[in-house]
Amino acid sequence: MTSAAILTLANYIDGALQPPRAGRYLDVHEPAIGAVYARCPDSSAEDIDAAVGAAQRAFPAWAALPAGQRARLLERIAERIETQLEAFAQAESRDSGKPLALARSLDIPRAIANLRFFAAAITQFASETHAGADALNYTLRAPLGVVGCISPWNLPLYLFTWKIAPALAAGNCVVAKPSEITPLTAWMLAQACIDAGLPPGVLNIVHGTGARAGQALIEHPGIAAISFTGSTRTGAAIASTLAPKFKKLSLEMGGKNATLVFADWEANAANLDTIVRSAFANQGQICLCGSRILIERSIYEKFKTDFVEKVRALKVGDPQDAASDLGAIVSRAHFDKVMGHIALAREEGGRVLYGGGAVRVDGRCSDGWFIAPTVIEGLAMDCHTNQEEIFGPVVTLIPFDSDDEAVMLANATRYGLAASLWTGSLTRAHRVAARLESGIVWINCWLRRDLRTPFGGVKDSGVGREGGVEALRFFTEAKNICVAL
Template sequence: MRAIDPAAPAGLLIGSDRLTRTSLDPHPHIYPATGAPNATVALAGAAEMDMAVAAAKEAQREWIALNVDQRRDMLIGLADVVREHLDELAELNTLDYGVPISYAGNAVMLDQFLRHFAGYVDKPQCSSTPVSGSDDLNLIEREPLGAVGVIAPWNGSLVVAASCVAPALAAGNAVVFKPSEVAPLAALRFGELCLEAGLPPGLVNIVPAAGDGGDALVRHAGIAKIHFTGGGHTARAILRAAADNLTPVVTELGGKSANIIFDDADLDTAATRSAHQGPLMQSGQSCACASRILVHETVYDAFTERFLAVIESTRIGDPTDPATVFGPVISAAALDRILGVIGEAVDSGSGELLTGGRRLADDALAAGYYLEPTVLGNVDNTSALAQTETFGPVVSLIPFAQDDEAVRIANDTPYGLNAFVHTQDLTRAHTVARRLQSGSVWINQGSRISPQGPYGGYKQSGSGRTGGLEGLREFQQVKNIRIGLG
């Protein structure tokens, strides 16, 4: 595992410079597995955001002046460098927020997205259409926005670098990338790799920041667009701040995903997938967490038995151990909040506690922020437990009797990011998937975000998409050019 000197501040990356002294006090980074500091992080304020935006605008002019072959090859070269450092990036991901190294393969996504979007650089982005009543030449072109701001959550800096930075660069933009001060280490290393791969200094700036720095980025007049991944409360503040300059904002927000287990599902497979897509993956700290498991009443008991067996046999421990499947939650405050959610659900009768619900007190884990994976049965879908994103290793089992009831319960939430369906009936799979109010529907599998497929939410789970042609176009603007030939 990569060693980090807590006394040496992790500096911002602006242009080609690492700034360890900034206008704000540094942030002590706490490793969730031990509760102890493992790094000191320099934070960006308004002054540093000014510097980063200026560097980005200058680098963007240099970037777009290169021909398409050069830009394509440089992005492929960056993917090659990332591939050479996959293990290092995964380790830094683990040190960032305690995600088990067995789950820390987000760096692989970074490699995949860079290669995919590099392929768009030299492909046609324009079209020509006939104009009514004229022989004029009517061109529709797509151009870069300029300097864009990308704001990542603590639980996914490399995922956001993959899904947002890769298409932004392919579209011809420069990026000011703000990882959370809670988990900036992998993102900072990615910025260094951009320089090592030969990208123009300032094309990718990495500026860890808390609320004040993030607000300065969103309000900056030099930023052409903001892409934010995180929670709804912060998204509302960003939308209000961006309104001053009419800066467009794309959001990928939270979820309260339904996972429907029909009576014909392969229960052993569904139980294993549901455990890993639910409380186990990143300790439930994922927008894609399938936290509401809807089970047909005729297989409810059989599924529950299998599901609890998977949960209770899970290897919990040191996130740096490849055998560990389940790690800590992000902080002491998160631990207390999640325990409060569980306590309220039990006290209010919203559900029956089937397993978990306690902080782990094992000597090897007591200093960290470990919480048992928790399952509540026969949960009322109208309860706060079922309607509010917990962002922790807590899932609800909800029985249903008919397909229509399952769809109604699944859609009865303000969110719509992901939905999951387990069935062997192809007609049912297609019919139900089309009725679910969700940006992504996964049939007989967990969430597998790919660069080829658009990803984003319905309702309060956000607007806009990452991935695919839709994700590329989030970072482009359209120009119509009409040439008179008459």
């Protein structure tokens, strides 16, 4: 690719696309070919300050706008994305390395759904009243002001809109920082906002690294709250910065999710396909993927044989190829990290049943970053491989002998984001689900999401909840009014 073909992205500040004030840019790679295809702003505190200033100027008018009018503007943005769904899907696939089919069927439709859901939800966001013998109490909920939203690289537009939509719907103005690894659809979203007529300053998108732009955002005195999705390490750093400032904080962080398969599960091809998908969708780069598969010992060998056979049939290939089940790993650094974890698993005594190495894809992707779906058994629960989030196409198989042991193994990490359990017993399903230390539990399914439900984790997987009224409550401040009767 020649330098003339390289895209130059811009920040979106005060309603206009703008270059970074210091003139610095970061290289953006296309994972499937391992080459630079774009430059995004390497923004600084000066860019963040300009974005916060624009948001502060826009806030009074935006907060005063009736909820229905804010909702209509969010709907118009959703419409702009929907009319360009294929272009957004192509960009998401190119930027992240995920199969185009996945971006087309999941990422971009979900981004559109996020905007539409919160556009509708804000018109139904009711206050609370409490009538007593001598007083009437009612609750007002007001927007916080200017809020910061920081999103990750694995589901770029999907999770970017998941934060922005409720913040805007509730009447806040937003300064948002997408991942510098996958910035393309956030840049495209800016143009959609311009085309939709979103007032200047209501949404500002500032690109850059976490160390520079992200740190400036969380430290800015004009930011009332931060909503962050990303690694537990970064979330802990953000929490330590914001705690003394007494600002609202929502953290959705890492996971080491368990999939529990009991002997009485309905062992059919569709269910097995779902468990395989839960392990390897988006190259395992979804925080909800089940990377530890716990199997009742009486069916362990049969399940292992069937599971590995299904995994062998998965195709790793060019994201543009409709036949590809897995695409490229998002970056060279992350490729090296995942390969390092596989090497460590071998050192810890793990037996690689399938995969375990890089995959060379012929043609245009010969220099891309691809890893085979990898299945490992024979590892102790307390080893690094079963305790640390790998965030790649790597799963471990672990046998258990009883419900109690299954629960113990599932809970035996510092994370608690999601779990899925597979059983034909409704009694066991309810009993085990209630004992799992997890913010989300799927029974005989995976990744079925109702946007009305609370989303988030426990332990080191997060603080707070997103989705539905939980998100609208986070982005508003409650005030109780007491009237004597």
